[in-house]
Amino acid sequence: MKNARTYLDYNATAPLRPDVRQAMIAALDIYGNASSVHSEGRKARAAVEQAREKVAKLVNAAPKEIVFTSGGTEANNIVLSNKWDGVAISEAEHESIAEPARRFGQNVALLRLDNTGLVNEDHLKSALVDYSSHSAGDGRFLISVQCANNETGVIQPVSRICSLARDAGCRVHSDAVQALGKMPLNFHELSLDAMSLSVHKIGGPKGVGALVCREGFKLEPLLTGGGQENRKRAGTENVAGIVGFGVAAELAEADLQKIDKIMALKERLEAGVIAAHPSAHIIAGGQTRLPNTTCLSTSEMSAESLLIALDLAGFAVSAGSACSSGKVGQSTVLKAMKLKPDFIAGAIRISIGWNTTEYEIDKFVKAWSKAIKRRIKTRTAA
Numbered sequence: 001m002k003n004a005r006t007y008l009d010y011n012a013t014a015p016l017r018p019d020v021r022q023a024m025i026a027a028l029d030i031y032g033n034a035s036s037v038h039s040e041g042r043k044a045r046a047a048v049e050q051a052r053e054k055v056a057k058l059v060n061a062a063p064k065e066i067v068f069t070s071g072g073t074e075a076n077n078i079v080l081s082n083k084w085d086g087v088a089i090s091e092a093e094h095e096s097i098a099e100p101a102r103r104f105g106q107n108v109a110l111l112r113l114d115n116t117g118l119v120n121e122d123h124l125k126s127a128l129v130d131y132s133s134h135s136a137g138d139g140r141f142l143i144s145v146q147c148a149n150n151e152t153g154v155i156q157p158v159s160r161i162c163s164l165a166r167d168a169g170c171r172v173h174s175d176a177v178q179a180l181g182k183m184p185l186n187f188h189e190l191s192l193d194a195m196s197l198s199v200h201k202i203g204g205p206k207g208v209g210a211l212v213c214r215e216g217f218k219l220e221p222l223l224t225g226g227g228q229e230n231r232k233r234a235g236t237e238n239v240a241g242i243v244g245f246g247v248a249a250e251l252a253e254a255d256l257q258k259i260d261k262i263m264a265l266k267e268r269l270e271a272g273v274i275a276a277h278p279s280a281h282i283i284a285g286g287q288t289r290l291p292n293t294t295c296l297s298t299s300e301m302s303a304e305s306l307l308i309a310l311d312l313a314g315f316a317v318s319a320g321s322a323c324s325s326g327k328v329g330q331s332t333v334l335k336a337m338k339l340k341p342d343f344i345a346g347a348i349r350i351s352i353g354w355n356t357t358e359y360e361i362d363k364f365v366k367a368w369s370k371a372i373k374r375r376i377k378t379r380t381a382a
Helices: 018-027 039-059 072-080 095-104 121-133 158-167 239-276 303-312 332-336 341-345 358-381
Strands: 066-069 086-090 108-111 141-144 171-175 194-198 209-213 293-297 347-351
Touching: 018 239, 039 066, 039 194, 039 239, 066 072, 072 095, 072 141, 072 171, 072 194, 072 209, 086 095, 086 121, 108 121, 121 158, 158 171, 239 293, 239 358, 303 347, 303 358, 332 341, 341 347
Parallel strands: 086 108, 086 141, 141 171, 171 194
Antiparallel strands: 066 209, 194 209, 293 347
């Protein structure tokens, strides 16, 4: 019997894939320490290195460029905690970029967004000119711009940003946590120095991620006290979790060949809500976005009330980032896009994934429309 709940919050975390679960259960019996030289240790090491190759293949990096971490947040902190002369981040960045930038950075510039959600190129160029006037071109200035936004799905022109930054002698990092498995990622073609990943967004376990670090790009480790991960991240490897990352990476690579199916589901949802009620507004609807992400707004109902109504109706969606400890507040990203306050106040995020069906999309459209019409009727009666 089909579960009465409908999960549409893949950008927060995706359901664990059955094949990943099975691989992780089997890996729990690999009890050796991957740093040990005996047979049991070598077996654990082999499992870690096999997974490393699979993750590297998904993003077109060399296996030796993959550093396993506890997640995207740690990967971001590794990069931002290094002693940069200056850091520029976009207004769209996740708090795991913004907070360490404020904590560790002495000179932090905030790159403005335009009303489509893209980094304003003129402002970026201005920041680069300012850097060049105070630098000897020694690469001690960092630009960190996400590949794709977790709330709106807007995809940033990372390759273009890298080209501009290179001309100014800057290093470039990208938080690719939301992009992984939802769009092709080619680490070397993007010309990045570093890129952050997390597997729980693609059907893997929570608490496992990776930093892709270009060969020759020197970073001081955030965690010290051991020689693991080529001395870039101390700590005994989470073998079962890393194995899960490898299997999820394989499955995500296969799913990229079927990404049109996810795109069609998103388009069905967006067309459905627009047809259902005139107040429906797709934020950044005309912009290139992730194939699974819809930021839906209405001026008829607050996001908080809408989330409660949908949850009671059996739907899991969200408002903004899931890393806000359950708070439903105004989105800094939508404010940076200078959207109307009523659009911001009524914005929710629907994010679909590998297990979503047309039936679930159609059910959501009906439930969303019903909630809006009920609120209008109640307001009118009052």
